[in-house]
Amino acid sequence: MEFLRPTTWAEALAAKVDQPDAVPIQGGTDVMVEINFSVRRPPALLDLTAVPELATWSLDGGRYRIGAAVPYSVIIGELGGALPGLAQAARTVGSPQIRNRGSVGGNLGAASPAGDSHPPLLAAGAAVEVESRERGVRMIPADAFYLGVKRSALLPDELIRAVHVEPAAGPQYFSKVGTRNAMVIAVCSFAVALHPDERRVGTGLGSAAPTPRRAREAEEFLAAELDWSAPLQPALLARFGELCAGAAAPIDDVRGTAGYRRHAIAVLARRTLTWAWHDHLERRAA
Ligand SMILES: Cc1cc2nc3c(=O)[nH]c(=O)nc-3n(C[C@H](O)[C@H](O)[C@H](O)COP(=O)(O)OP(=O)(O)OC[C@H]3O[C@@H](n4cnc5c(N)ncnc54)[C@H](O)[C@@H]3O)c2cc1C
Numbered sequence: 179m180e181f182l183r184p185t186t187w188a189e190a191l192a193a194k195v196d197q198p199d200a201v202p203i204q205g206g207t208d209v210m211v212e213i214n215f216s217v218r219r220p221p222a223l224l225d226l227t228a229v230p231e232l233a234t235w236s237l238d239g240g241r242y243r244i245g246a247a248v249p250y251s252v253i254i255g256e257l258g259g260a261l262p263g264l265a266q267a268a269r270t271v272g273s274p275q276i277r278n279r280g281s282v283g284g285n286l287g288a289a290s291p292a293g294d295s296h297p298p299l300l301a302a303g304a305a306v307e308v309e310s311r312e313r314g315v316r317m318i319p320a321d322a323f324y325l326g327v328k329r330s331a332l333l334p335d336e337l338i339r340a341v342h343v344e345p346a347a348g349p350q351y352f353s354k355v356g357t358r359n360a361m362v363i364a365v366c367s368f369a370v371a372l373h374p375d376e377r378r379v380g381t382g383l384g385s386a387a388p389t390p391r392r393a394r395e396a397e398e399f400l401a402a403e404l405d406w407s408a409p410l411q412p413a414l415l416a417r418f419g420e421l422c423a424g425a426a427a428p429i430d431d432v433r434g435t436a437g438y439r440r441h442a443i444a445v446l447a448r449r450t451l452t453w454a455w456h457d458h459l460e461r462r463a464a
Contacts, residue, residue, distance in 0.1 A: 180222035190229050190337060191311040198334040200224040204232075204247050205279035207272070208288045232283070232339070242345065243307070246283025246338045253282065261343055263298035263350030263369050270294055270354050273361050283338045286323065289330040289389075296324065296390030297369035297382030298352050304343040310336040317342070324389035348372030349457035351450040354384070355442045357433070365434040368422065368446035372454050377406060381447070386426035386439050393425035396447070407462065410455045418451055419444035 182200055184190040193200060200222035203209045212218050226232055232247035235257065242260060244253070250268035254277070258265035264282075271277055271294050285293040286306055299320040306318045312335065320341075323331050332338065350371040356362030367384035379400045381393040396418050403414055428439035 179220065181225065182222055183225045183228055185228045187229055187231060187309075187339070188311075190224065190226055191309060193224055194337055195311045195335050197222050197224070202226055202287060202337060204281050204284045204287070205249065207276050207280040208284055208290075226337070237345075240344065241342045243340045243342050244282060245340050246286075247281050248283075249279060249281050250277035260345040261298075261302070261350075262346055263301055263352050263371055264295060264343065266350075266352040267294040267298045267354075267367075267369065270352070270356075270360075270364075282341055286330065286338055286341065287332070289324055289328050291324075291327060291387060291389055292364045292367075292385040293390065294352075294354065294364060294367060294384065296320070297367050297384040298350065298371070299341065299343065300382030300390060300392050301350065301369040301371035301380035302343050302346070303371075303380055304341055306338060307340040307342060308332055308336045309339050315339070321392055324391070327388045346371065347376075348374045349454040349461075351453045353446045353450050355434075355446065363433065366426075366428070366439045366442050366446070368443060368450055370447070370450040370454050372458055374406060374458060377401065377404070379404070379451070381422060381425075383422065383426055383443060385433075386428045386443050388427065391425065393422040393447070396421035396425060406458075409459065410452065415448050415451065419448040422447035 182193045184193050201220040202224045204226050232245040235244045235248050250271050253268045254265050282295045285295040304320045306323050309315045318331050352369040354367040355365045364385040366386045369382040371380040384390050423440045423444040426440050426443050428436040430436050
């Protein structure tokens, strides 16, 4: 197996053109597991850990630009205030060791339906910055990025450079069902992000369909029905849960049944919206 180790972004893009079947490796917490278990044996690895800019984040034009290599521990430690939904999801990833190595870029690259960063990125309306040497930069909205089980809109000559997310305009929550509290792949997960300025609520479902996805009908329902100055009505909350469960297309597998996942999505949706609404009304009253 060849091992390519570019030290600049330009070299990395060139290497991906020269050898499109080279598998990028960032933290390696997915790639090394696959290699060790012989799930795949790529002809070459494209190690991105020596490209320093990938490990940095910045606030550009009112949006956070998080380099593909920024580990979960940095998102938790440095961006938790501005991006609470993503930071909550990051806190549930693996163990401290995994959170120190694993990155949102790697989570996007793997495009697993169960990846924990996807629901909050969908709910917040994030965009993925990808680049190829020949065609330059493309900004892919998160809800157009996931195409199928472990398949994304990334083309063979492209690399993920960063993810762009606006600072939270309102309360955000993420919740995950697992068989224990840590080191667990989600049975299903859900994220909600309130956008009070736009009178809009964003959603993201995880591990409940072939791809992470938004519950669009549920979002439209809330946009039409929510009174942003009043307590949540139980009937509205129940309908929101039903519509979120309806957006799921889960499977039966070792982690849970499709029926359980649908039920759990409704519970998580009601629960996270209730938490977020509580914070929203408290902020209004303050
Ligand atoms: C013990 C353990 C526990 C885990 N727990 C969780 C969990 O709770 N939740 C969860 O979501 N995940 C979990 N994971 C999976 C993994 O940690 C995450 O998916 C993590 O985000 C991967 O990031 P990484 O930087 O290690 O990616 P890598 O393993 O380096 O890469 C992952 C994929 O992304 C591609 N890739 C990486 N960087 C780029 C780039 N810049 N451009 C294009 N493609 C790229 C790679 O080719 C590969 O396909 C766990 C893994 C382990 C081993």
